[in-house]
Amino acid sequence: MFEAQTNTTSTDAARVPTPLLQTRSLGFEAGGQRLIDTVDVDIRTGRRTVIMGANGAGKSLLLRLLHGLIRPSAGQVLWQGRPLDRAGRYAQAMVFQRPVLLRRSVLANLSFALSARGIRGRERKRRIEIAMHQARLTALAYRPARVLSGGEQQRLAIARALACGPEILFLDEPTASLDPASIHAVEELIAQAHANGVTIVLVTHDLGQARRLGDDLIFLHGGRVVETGPAATVLDNPKSGPAKAWTEGRLFFESDPWNRSQRLGDRS
Amino acid sequence: MDSFGSILAEAFGLILALDPDLVEIVGLSLKVTLSAVAISCLIGLPLGAAVGAFRFPGRIVLTVLLNAMMGLPPVVVGLTVYLMLSASGPFGALALLYTPTAMIIAQTILVTPIAAALTRQVVEDLNREYAEQFASLGVGPLGRISALLRDARFSLLTVALAGFGRAVAEVGAVMIVGGNINHVTRVMTTTIALETSKGNLQLALALGVVLLILSLIINAAVMAVRGTAQRAAYV
Ligand SMILES: Nc1ncnc2c1ncn2[C@@H]1O[C@H](COP(=O)(O)OP(=O)(O)OP(=O)(O)O)[C@@H](O)[C@H]1O
């Protein structure tokens, strides 16, 4: 129906190596509805990409598609230029919107994830120690994971994902419902991972966080990408109606003039 | 005829005196039932977990079948096992009829569907929560089954308990395949049935009391374990 607005400067566009992760006309349908509609995005190596959009815009679905957890009904996901396969999935890790922790101790949660990736023995022990230290969970090693506070659970989920040594980390609203101190701790973990070379894809509703952590921004609306570009540029000067409404704290209505202009543009 | 009170008193007398017949019967009961429950869990838990965790053709049919088999009539199972094990049956050469082994086989057939069907339910619920995380971590099929069984272990205690309850209280199947032979295949339920019909109410009632007490103790133990687990958020 409408074209995604690309909010890039020419210098940015000039240096584009092969993106780590790409989607080609990606679509996902369920219950007769197009929930993800012809999405074309590039996730660049070593960058932090923020995905924003209203509730139900399809952010979590897009992450699942990028991570290969669900099969697209149209288009494809390319990992380092090739269709995403099992090996590609192993190079990825994800922290879900609601952290899924096993009914075991903190330590056992980390050790389970590493075993699943075939990491055992001394190497596993080493990685667990590093992960617990980074997430400041060492003192809680033997505590059942499910009695941890929300912030501690989120930190454990991130530490577990990072312990697997992924090239890319997907985070689905990792700081929703956390207090400022916990948000800071989680953001620090993400920054640390990024500094270690992990590519970050982060879904957030928090404008401040998007500015702090985002290099690139993808704005979703109704399952479509309506705007992409450097996070700061998009947030300072949004071009699409939905992103503009979002940054101004307004609801976006279908009657918005932007929608009409898009339709006119389509016809010409 | 004696009053209920005096019969009950005599029954407790038998229990407190650890009457050798009584001890033997209770011992065999526990041996048969616990063996049957153990074997049923060995088969039923992985089977139920597989049905609960994986999508495969025929999964719905298998689920319906398992649920239906939870209500197998013991006498029908007893009769079938009898026909299989009787001298002219396919397994007649094994000479297992009227042995505790035959009773274990019959009870295993009764309890395995219970273990499998209840496990499927428990594991399916847990898998709904874990499935995407497992997929994300790249956990293989065997790893999934064992992790689900492990994390559901406290709920599965209740599953084993349900199986135990069914087996220990069951008369029909063990009566048919065991034959209720004194000192060989006599268990609590078959003895209660026989002694009551003979008018030996003291022994029958004593066994009834033991059966109740055993059920109480085992239930209480399972509740205690679950309670501890719940406080540790492992349930
Ligand atoms: N399996 C499914 N079947 C049908 N509809 C689905 C399915 N999964 C998601 N949806 C729908 O797709 C839409 C997008 O869901 P998604 O979870 O991606 O939203 P989101 O952008 O992450 O929202 P939030 O900010 O609330 O987390 C929602 O309207 C949701 O109801």
Ligand SMILES: [Mg+2]
């Ligand atoms: Mg979401």
